[in-house]
Amino acid sequence: MLPKPKKIQRIYLDHASTTPMDKRVISAMLPFFNTQFGNPSSLHQEGKKAEVEMNKNRGEISKLMGAMPENIIFTGGGTESDNLAIFGVAKAHAQHGKHIISSPIEHHAVLNSLEELKKWGWDIAYIKPDAKGIIKAEDVINAIRPDTVLVSIMYANNEIGSINPIAGIGRQILQYRKNNKTNYPLFHVDACQAAGYLDLDVEKLHVDLMAISGSKIYGPKGVGALYVRRGVKIQPIIFGGEQERHLRAGTENTAGIAGLAKAMQLVINEREKESKRIGELSRYLWQQIQKQIPNVKLNGPDIGPERLSNNLNITFRGIEGEALLLYLDEYGIMCSTGSACAAKSLEPSHVLKALGMQPQEARGAIRFSLGHDNTKKDIDYLMKYLPAIVEQLRQIAKMK
Ligand SMILES: *Cc1c(COP(=O)(O)O)cnc(C)c1O
Numbered sequence: 001m002l003p004k005p006k007k008i009q010r011i012y013l014d015h016a017s018t019t020p021m022d023k024r025v026i027s028a029m030l031p032f033f034n035t036q037f038g039n040p041s042s043l044h045q046e047g048k049k050a051e052v053e054m055n056k057n058r059g060e061i062s063k064l065m066g067a068m069p070e071n072i073i074f075t076g077g078g079t080e081s082d083n084l085a086i087f088g089v090a091k092a093h094a095q096h097g098k099h100i101i102s103s104p105i106e107h108h109a110v111l112n113s114l115e116e117l118k119k120w121g122w123d124i125a126y127i128k129p130d131a132k133g134i135i136k137a138e139d140v141i142n143a144i145r146p147d148t149v150l151v152s153i154m155y156a157n158n159e160i161g162s163i164n165p166i167a168g169i170g171r172q173i174l175q176y177r178k179n180n181k182t183n184y185p186l187f188h189v190d191a192c193q194a195a196g197y198l199d200l201d202v203e204k205l206h207v208d209l210m211a212i213s214g215s216k217i218y219g220p221k222g223v224g225a226l227y228v229r230r231g232v233k234i235q236p237i238i239f240g241g242e243q244e245r246h247l248r249a250g251t252e253n254t255a256g257i258a259g260l261a262k263a264m265q266l267v268i269n270e271r272e273k274e275s276k277r278i279g280e281l282s283r284y285l286w287q288q289i290q291k292q293i294p295n296v297k298l299n300g301p302d303i304g305p306e307r308l309s310n311n312l313n314i315t316f317r318g319i320e321g322e323a324l325l326l327y328l329d330e331y332g333i334m335c336s337t338g339s340a341c342a343a344k345s346l347e348p349s350h351v352l353k354a355l356g357m358q359p360q361e362a363r364g365a366i367r368f369s370l371g372h373d374n375t376k377k378d379i380d381y382l383m384k385y386l387p388a389i390v391e392q393l394r395q396i397a398k399m400k
Helices: 023-033 045-064 078-093 108-119 137-142 166-179 254-269 271-292 321-330 350-354 359-363 376-399
Strands: 072-075 099-102 123-126 148-152 186-190 209-213 224-228 296-298 311-316 365-369
Touching: 023 254, 045 072, 045 254, 072 078, 072 254, 078 108, 078 148, 078 186, 078 209, 078 224, 099 108, 108 123, 137 166, 166 186, 254 271, 271 296, 271 311, 271 376, 311 321, 311 376, 321 365, 321 376, 350 359, 359 365
Parallel strands: 099 123, 099 148, 148 186, 186 209
Antiparallel strands: 072 224, 209 224, 296 311, 311 365
16 A cells, blocks of 8 residues: 555535635625625515625626626526526527527536426437537537527536537528528527636627526535526526526525625636636646556647646546545545546446547546645645556456
């Protein structure tokens, strides 16, 4: 056994699963837990004040997306935003047709919603990505049928960090609508992973619906938003009170919303600087791994403009990613195989499978996702142990 360090540090390299909350976000949330606890629907002064604050935050978030406050619906996270977009559109537009275009590398929040719609008689076309995990705009457009109601393509993939050409897809969908004198298909984008790193301007991207999550941008978990373009009709999926223009019932999470607004402000303000810094760290880590460990492969796009700068998904041939993850955890390093949401299933990742990888290669994959709190020291700590751990696991695998 490799000797463990005397004092084990905990090093978080799993920011694509969730991010630690920024202290400034926590400060922005605190008043809503005590002094400003009012319900935005109440008619007294405290209620009014809560409503004013919530709508200020709504305005702030909409501005950061190039939208208007009335375009933003607050939800209970990225999953709910995706569900509201998909079922909300499906329910409101079924009379036009029951065909949806998506991709096999979407997050399960999208994939499992679409699988549910199949049971309701909907037809789903999954556009194959290329070997790097990128969906071509042309392939999306070629799949459109007269009865296609919705296109749902993620902005950036949570497992391999591949970035889809959303603006291009959006532009071509607009062109298709114009040429065919139709309002369909609508375009939904899951931007949960992209929000911390890429431009969210809904006009430049030509999207009709866009999902974001607090959990991935140093904000609170269980809070998200769905952008809905003006004039795009959706139906609610949660019923009760009249909150969020009748589209999402339930007392609003005023603290969470304040946190989401603050988190978005901060990641967008600091995006350029942090992307660059984190990108350099990722590049350094990948260089070191290539230098010190044989038989490795970077899954997804090359490091560069087609890949989120914080993501490295690497296959260490001949070992199980899961074993490596658990081993690294013993040494204080937190990472992931594929996505956190599917971490408990033994199936190889649906994303790596969709890239055409052999199950054996896919099972040896590990995702390191870096973030604001990481420094070069963390990478050096990881590299002090990773080569020996991989070597040891390869030896064990050989003996089996
Ligand atoms: C995390 C994530 C979600 C789900 O967001 P939650 O806030 O955890 O519900 C959806 N899509 C993508 C791409 C994600 O990374």
